[in-house]
Amino acid sequence: xxxxxxxxxxxxxxxxxxxxxxxxxxxxxxxxxxxxxxxxxxxxxxxxxxxxxxxxxxxxxxxxxxxxxxxxxxxxxxxxxxxxxxxxxxxxxxxxxxxxxxxxxxxxxxxxxxxxxxxxxxxxxxxxxxxxxxxxxxxxxxxxxxxxxxxxxxxxxxxxxxxxxxxxxxxxxxxxxxxxxxxxxxxxxxxxxxxxxxxxxxxx
Numbered sequence: 079x080x081x082x083x084x085x086x087x088x089x090x091x092x093x094x095x096x097x098x099x100x101x102x103x104x105x106x107x108x109x110x111x112x113x114x115x116x117x118x119x120x121x122x123x124x125x126x127x128x129x130x131x132x133x134x135x136x137x138x139x140x141x142x143x144x145x146x147x148x149x150x151x152x153x154x155x156x157x158x159x160x161x162x163x164x165x166x167x168x169x170x171x172x173x174x175x176x177x178x179x180x181x182x183x184x185x186x187x188x189x190x191x192x193x194x195x196x197x198x199x200x201x202x203x204x205x206x207x208x209x210x211x212x213x214x215x216x217x218x219x220x221x222x223x224x225x226x227x228x229x230x231x232x233x234x235x236x237x238x239x240x241x242x243x244x245x246x247x248x249x250x251x252x253x254x255x256x257x258x259x260x261x262x263x264x265x266x267x268x269x270x271x272x273x274x275x276x277x278x279x280x281x282x
Contacts, residue, residue, distance in 0.1 A: 106132040107139055111153035116188055120150055120195040147199055147206055150192065155214060157189050164221045170229025171276045174248055177222070178268040181249070185256050186263060194257055219245065239279045247275045 110132035114123045125146045129136045143149045161184045165176045184190040196214075200207030222245055229235040235244075251271050255263045 103132075103134045103138055104142060107134050107142075107149065108153050108156060110134075111149050112157055112189075115150060115153055115157065115192055120147070120192050120199070123150060125149075147196075147203070148209065151196065151210060151213060154189070154192055154196070155217070158184060158218070161187075161190075164224060166225075166228070168232075170225060170232065170234045171272060171280075173225045173228070174222075174276075175269050175272040177225070178248065178252060178272055179265045182252055182263055182265065182268045185252070197257065222249075233281050235279055236281045244275060244279055248272060 107128060110128050111123065113131065114127055123146060125136050125139055128134075128146065128149060129139060132139075139149065143152070162177065162180045165173045167173050167176065185193055196206075196210055200210055223241065226235070226241050226245065230237055248271065252263060252268065255261045255267075261267070
């Protein structure tokens with residue numbers, strides 16, 4: 079079954095002729111890649127496997143993505159959009175705590191651990207790392223800025239706080255623990271991280 083979030087994914091504009099078939103092919107490719115990432119690590123996912131599972135030729139895959147890592151990145155974005163929503167509870171601290179809990183659950187899942195493999199891939203491929211920051215990091219950053227601004231508007235967060243530093247303080251520890259493994263990564267820790275940050279940025 080193709081994830082509902084497919085329509086939100088940025089993808090190359092297909093040719094006008096056969097547009098519907100092109101969209102269906104792209105959806106099949108990404109859905110197949112999602113299924114593979116939920117079972118295998120990035121290095122085990124091959125273009126051949128994506129083609130076989132999606133029923134789309136390798137030539138068609140390469141027409142839209144120059145390599146499997148970029149197909150996997152777009153599929154990863156779909157999985158994250160599905161599993162890590164942007165909540166609106168009416169309380170900024172609760173919003174960030176809820177989202178960080180979802181994020182931790184996703185990153186510790188089999189598919190979510192591909193995040194670390196993307197970072198590793200980027201160390202030897204600067205072009206991929208640049209696209210990773212553009213397509214993944216910036217899009218996710220824009221989502222959490224919405225929660226931040228709501229907190230400012232409601233008077234919950236001091237307006238003078240540097241939002242970029244604060245967001246790094248909220249999400250950085252989880253990423254660091256994911257990559258290094260020096261501390262626990264669970265819902266309790268996620269809530270503690272957000273509580274600690276908010277103790278220093280709350281208005282009043």
